[in-house]
Amino acid sequence: MIEVRELTKVFDVKTAVNSVSFTVEKGEILGFLGPNGAGKSTTMRMITGFLPPSSGTAVIGGCDIVGDSLNARRKIGYLPENAPVYREMRVTDFLNFCAEVRGVDSGSQQARVDETIEKCFLSDVRFQTVATLSKGFKQRVCFAQSILHDPEYLIFDEPTDGLDPNQKHEVRLMIREMSAEKAIILSTHILDEVDAVCSRAIIIANGKIVADDTPQGLKATSPTHGSLMVRITAEEPNALLMLLKAEPGVKAAEILEQSDRHARIRIFPENPDAPPIADRILAMLSARSATVHSLLVEEGRLDEVFRAITTS
């Protein structure tokens, strides 16, 4: 378990991280969200022992990162922002160096390195120097370094930054595969990523936690959560809108787009989590001989929630 306790970092006059507390259990993937400069990287740097906190601490699997730093760091795999790797080293040499410093048993070291290279799809470049690699490969070399010693706790600072969509997908798959027996924290500003990988998300703004929930829970706070989106063709869309508004269970309705007889209408129910009103709406629309092209119940959108929380 990673336990972050009232972590605070003050730079000169600016409080970059302000009393941040949370815990991550094994099996969880925690998404760490926030605008640029919100304090994500600073928080991760404190959890991994790179920056000393001004106050508070983080306890990693029972080891305090301030008081028992070496043992705590031993349990962590860390992918720093921008994936720094020694440029003049070959991929295998770099990973062997990390294994050696990490105290991986020298008998199984080469096997471990080979296995990690395999896992991170680095076989083709294993004898190249890092400086000759593309951004995506560099990112994966640094990623390989973080999982090399099979740590229980993984901390990734923007793990998919700079990757193409296929590579992003691969990295996400790898993270998800590992999640069963590990506790993982990853920071990102790609909201799709949170949906795709994270079991929980924390939003941080100006150094403070402003939301801590599952991605579904966060989406539920979106104003469009549970609303119905219908695309119809009808004789008089405006008249239809009036009728929709009068329908029981409907709080409001609006036409988002209209051209002639085609319209896209959004309907807000009284209570988004109550029994769905979609079938009644559908019946009503077909009774009025409107053609329904599509009907969609919105889950809510993370980006809306994100913007609402971080700009208020």
Place this chain on the structure above:
Amino acid sequence: MRTAESIRSIRAIFKRELAGYFGSPVAYVFIVIFLLLLGFFTFYINHFFEMGQADLRSFFEWIPWVFMFLVPAVAMRLWSEERRLGTLELMLTLPITIFEAILGKFLAAWAFLGICLLLTFPMVLTVLYLGSPDMGAIFTGYVGSFLMAGAFLSIGSMTSSLTRSQVISFIIAVVICLFFILAGYPPITEIFSGWAPKWLMDLVAQMGFLPHYASIKRGVLDVKDLLYFFSVIFFMLAVNGAVLENRKTA
């Protein structure tokens, strides 16, 4: 068990760093410049052959001045580069102490300078061919040079941890090295004369590298002089550690 682990970490870093020197052209350029400069000073400026003496005194005389520029050039990348490229974050989140990281890097750079010094062996062969030199003085001359290289290197390592810019690190290191060379000589004593109390002037004069280096290269390995160089190294590396410990950003 901690000691065994410490040694393992220091060794891993040492190996990586040393391989890094020889993996880049910088090392070879450095060695060539070092040998050319020393050769130039010894043979052209000091007229080594015309002096008619089979010893390396004129050679060792130039070493402090050549080192003053070249050692900071070796040292400047030690930490600045790690800070600039962000690999410092990688290194300091590994399960190693700052002390181990500093020592591993320092020893690797020192070993590199040792190799450079050893490559001046043709000088020794030359004087052996020309006459029968005092081999003891030549040996202690090399020991003294190596110790001074270590002292300069510790200064460079410290200044390198202060900044991300290698150029700034280099310039500050050269200035500090120059201070240590000139301490006890007029340019420095004049700065202090008139206002500083006598004990401070004596202290500064005692801090100079040259008197200690001179007695070693005469063939006298005094504990006092060894202690002097090792305390400079220890002090500078301790400051180096404090700087890294208290850095505010990457």
